[in-house]
Amino acid sequence: MKIHFISVLLLAAQCCLTPIVAAQPAAAPALALQDPAVLKSVAEQFLQAQSAALAGEVTVTVGPINQRMSIASCPAPQAFQQPGARTWGKTTVGVRCTAPVAWTVYIQAQVSVVTDYVATSVPLAQGQTIEQSQLVLLRGDISAMPNGIVTNMAQAVGRTSTVSLASGTPLRLDTLRGKQVVQQGQLVRVVSSGNGFRVSAEARAIGNASDGQVVQVRTPAGAILSGVAKAGGLVEVVF
Template identity: 45%
Template sequence: MAAASPQAGKRSRGMRLAAACLCLSGVAPAAGQQDPAALVAQAERFLKTQTGGQPGAVSIQVKLPRTALPACSALDAFQPQGSRSIGKTTVGVRCLAPTRWTVYLPAQVSVIGSYVVTRQPLPANHILTAADLTLREGDLGSLPADVITDADALLGYRAVSGLAAGAPLRNALVRPPLAVQQGQTTRLVMSGPGFSVQSEGQALANASRGDRVRVKTRSGQVVSGIAHDDQQVVVAF
C-alpha cells in the first residue's frame, strides 16, 4: 500500500484543526457559568436605548468579558457616571440574582451624522450667520461631546475666539446672542421669598443669556444678577 503524501497529511491535519475550532466556537458555557453572549446582548440593548435620539445611523460593538462569571437570572445594564453614550465608552452589567456581581464591558458606539463646521476663517466675537456655516458628515462619536449638529440654532451666536475654516463648532467655542448691552438701560427684577420688585439701571458690561452681569441702579448702588433676553437682569435675594 502506497504511503500518504506529505501534502495529504497537511490537508488532513488542517481539516482536523478546523473541525476542532468549530467545535470550540460552539461550546456552551460550563454549568453554573454565565453565558458571555447574554452579557453583550444586555449591554447592546442598553446602548440602543441610550442612543435612540441620536441624529444619525448608529452602530454598536461591545467586547466580550475576559473572565468567567457565575450564572445570573436577573441582569441589569448601566453606564458609570460621566460616561458618554457614544464613542469609546464602557457599559456595566450587574447581576441582581441569585448572586451579586458586576462586570464592565468596553464598547464602541459610532453615530454617522451631520455636524456644523465653519465655511471660512472667522475672527473672535464674529456674529454667526447662515453664510458662515455648513454641514459635514462624520462619526459624531469621535468628536467632542458638545459638537453642534443644528446650524440654524447657531444663528446670532458669537465666536468666543478666532475659528479656522472647517472647524467643528462646539458649545465651548460660541456664546449666545447678547441679551444685555453695556451702557443701555436695563430692567432690574429683584426677587426673593414672597416678593418681586422691578426698577431700572444701567448695565456695566455686555452679557449673553445666563451670564452674570453687574448693573448700576438709579441710586448709584451696584448689584449683580443673571442676564435675560430684552435687556433684563434678575437679582435673586
C-alpha cells in the same frame, strides 16, 4: 487436636479481618457557567436603550468577551455604567449578578452616532459675529468629536466665536458666545419680581452680558443688583 485448634483460630481471624468500606458523600453538582453571549446581549440592549434619544443613525458595537471566562450562570444579569460615563463613543458597560453567586464583569463597547453637524465654510476670527453664509452642514460620526458639537445652524447664527476657527472646523457650543444684549455702562431697565409684586426701575450696567447671562447693575441709589440679561436692554431680578 492441636492442629485442629490452630485451624479454628485462622478461620476466626479471616472473619474478623473482612475490610470495612466507609460510605463516601455524594459529589456536589457543578455550577452551570454563564454564557458569554448572554452578557454581550445584555450590554448591547442597555446601550441601545441609553442612546435611543440621540438624533442620527446610532450603531452599537459590543466588544469581544473572553470565551474561557468561568463565572456562575446568572438568571438575571443587570447592565450598568459608572456615574458620569459617556453613553456614546468609546465606553464601558458593567454587567453584574447578585445571586446565586455575586460577580461583575466590564465590557468595552462603541456607540457611533452619524448625523448632520455644523462647520465653518470660511475661516472665522475670534470675536467675529457668525452668519449663516459662513456655515455648512456636514455629515459624520459626532461620537468621535468633542462634546457639545452644534447640530443646528440656529444654535450658531448671530453668536460670536471665542477662538479663531479654520475653514471646515466643527462648531462647539462652548466656543460660542451669544450676542450681547447689555453692554457695560448702558442704561437698562431692571424688572424685579417676587411673591405678589413686580417693580421696574432704571439702572446702569456694570458689565457686558449675552441673552440669558447674569449681569450686575448699579441703581441710582448705589445699590448693586444681579439679574438675567434679556433682549432690549432688560435685566430681570427675581426675589
